[in-house]
Amino acid sequence: MQATTSVSHPRRILVTGGAGFIGSFLIERLLARGDEVLCVDNYFTGTRKNIAHLLDHPMLEVMRHDVTFPLYVEVDQIFNLACPASPVHYQFDPVQTTKTSVHGAINMLGLAKRTKAKFFQASTSEVYGDPVVHPQTESYWGNVNPIGLRACYDEGKRCAETLCFDYHRQHKVRIKVARIFNTYGPRMHPNDGRVVSNFIVQALKGDPITLFGDGSQTRSFCYVDDLVDAFLMFMENTPDEFVGPMNLGNPGEFTIRQLAELVVELTGSKSKIEYRPLPQDDPKQRKPDISLAKGMIGWEPKVPLRDGLSRTIDYFRHVVAKG
Template sequence: MKKILVTGGSGFLGSHLCDRLIARGDDVLCVDNFFTGSKKNIVHLMGHPNFELMRHDVTFPLYVEVEQIFNLACPASPVHYQYDPVQTTKTSVHGAINMLGLAKRVNARILQASTSEVYGDPEIHPQPESYWGKVNPIGIRSCYDEGKRCAETLFFDYFRQHQLDIKVVRIFNTYGPRMHPNDGRVVSNFIVQALRGDDITIYGDGSQTRSFCYVDDLIDAFLAMMDTEKGFTGPVNTGNPGEFSMLELAELVLKLTGSKSRLVFKELPSDDPKQRKPDISLAREKLGWEPKVALEDGLKETISYFKHTLAL
C-alpha cells in the first residue's frame, strides 16, 4: 500500500485515477477545490477506509505525508479555463510550485498531468515530444497553454536543481464517463446535443482533426509512467494516434445515438488548433503502452453515461 495524493481528484480524470488506485489497494488522499470537479464522481469511494477527501486549492501550500503525487488539478476545457484565466494560470504555476515543494519536503515521486496544448497549433504532424510547439503567449487560450508549459519548466528545474523524482505526461484529447456535460469539449458537446435533439455545433468547416483517447486507456498510461525507473522523466505523449475530423466525429455520434440533430457550422474560435495527433513511439518503448479502446466502443460507453446523467 502506498500513500498517494491526487490533486484534482474529483474531476473527470482524477476520479477514474482514484478508482484504480483504491482498487489496487493504495491509500488515497483526494484533493479538490470543486471548481470543475464534482463530489458525485467520488461519492462511491467516500466510505472506503483507504480513501480520504480534502477540499483544498493547490494555489495554497499543502502539508501532508505522501509517497507519490499525481498533480491533475486544473480546469481543462476552454469554457472552464477561460472563465477565470488568471486563476487558471495560478492553478498551473502556483499549483506546480506548491506540489513540487511538497514532493521535495517529503521526498515523493510526482507526476505532472501536462497537455498536448503545449504544442499549440502545431507545424509538425504527428507531434513528437521533441517538438517545442507553436503557442500564442497572449491569446484567449494562453492561460492554459502557457500555464502548463510553465509548469513543465518548473518540474524540470526541480529535477535539475533538486534531483526531484519527476514524471511528466502530455495528455491528448481524452473522453469517457464523468465528463462534465457543459464543459465545451467536442465529445461531450456532440453527445449532449445529439441526445437532446439540438443542433450539433461544428466550428469551422469540420475538417480540423483530433485524436481521442478513452479514459481507461489514459489511466493505464498514468500508472505505467508513475512506475517507470527513477531518472526517466518524460515528457511522454499519452493519447490515441487514431485521427478523426470533427465532421467524422459528429457523424459517428449521430449514428450511435440515432439522433436526428442537424449539423450547424459556426466560426472557428481564436487559436483553435487545426490538427492534433500524438506520436506515441516513446510511450510504446518506455511504458509498454498503447491505447486499446476503439473510438466507437468508447463513445458507446460515454453515450450510455450521458443518457443516465441527463435522464434521457
C-alpha cells in the same frame, strides 16, 4: 508490459483534481490496488458525484483545497491533475487558471521536495499549440500564442513543465511529465465545452450539433481507461532517470465532422449539424506520436473510438434524463 496492479504495502498517494473526470478514475484504480489515497479538489470543475461511490472506502480521504495554496501532508507519490482543462472553464477565470498551473505546480513540487515523493505532472498536448509539425513528437517545441485566449492554459502548463524539470535538476525531485491528448469517457462535465461531451449532449437532446469551422480540423481521442493505464505504467514501470515528457493519447486521427457524424449514428439522433466560426488559436490538427510510450512502457490504447463513444453515450443518457 502491464501496470502494477497491487502493492506489498499501502502507499500514501495524493491526487490533486481527484474529483475531476480523469482524477476520479485514477483514484478508483489506486484504491483497487491497495493504496491509501488523499483526494484534493476545490470543486471548481470536479464534483463529489464523481467519487460518491468511493466515499465510504476506508483507504480514501477527501479534502477540499485549492492547490494555489500550500498543502502540508505526508505522502509517497503525487499525481498533480488540478487545473480546469476545457476552454469554457479555463477561460472563465484565466488568471486563476494560470495560478492553478503555476502556483499549483510550485506548491505540489515543494511538497514533493520536502517528503521526497515521486511526482507526476499531468501536462497537455496544448503545449504544442496549433502545431506545424504533424504528428507531434515530444521533441517539438510547439507553436503557441503567448497572449491569446488559450494562453492561460497553454502557457500555464508549459510553465508547469519548466518548474518540474527545474525542481528535478536543482532539487533532485523524481518527476514524470505526461502530455495528455484529448481524453473522453464517463464523468465528463456535460457543460465543459469539450467536443465529445458537447456533441453527445446535443445529440441526446435533439439539439443542433454545433461544429466550429468547416469540420476538417482533426483530433485524436483516447478513452479514459487507456489513459489511466498509461499513468500507472509510467509511474511504476520506468526508472527514475526517465522523466519524460511522454505523449499519452490515441494516435487514431478523426476530423471533427467524422466525430459528429459518428455521435449522431450511435445515439440515433435526428440532430442536424450547424457550422460556427472557428475560435481564436483553435488547433487545426492534433495527433500524438506515441513511439516513446510504446518503447518505454509498452503502452498503446486498446479502446476503439466507436466502443468508447458507446460507453460514454450510455453515461450521458442518464445525465440528460435527470436534467
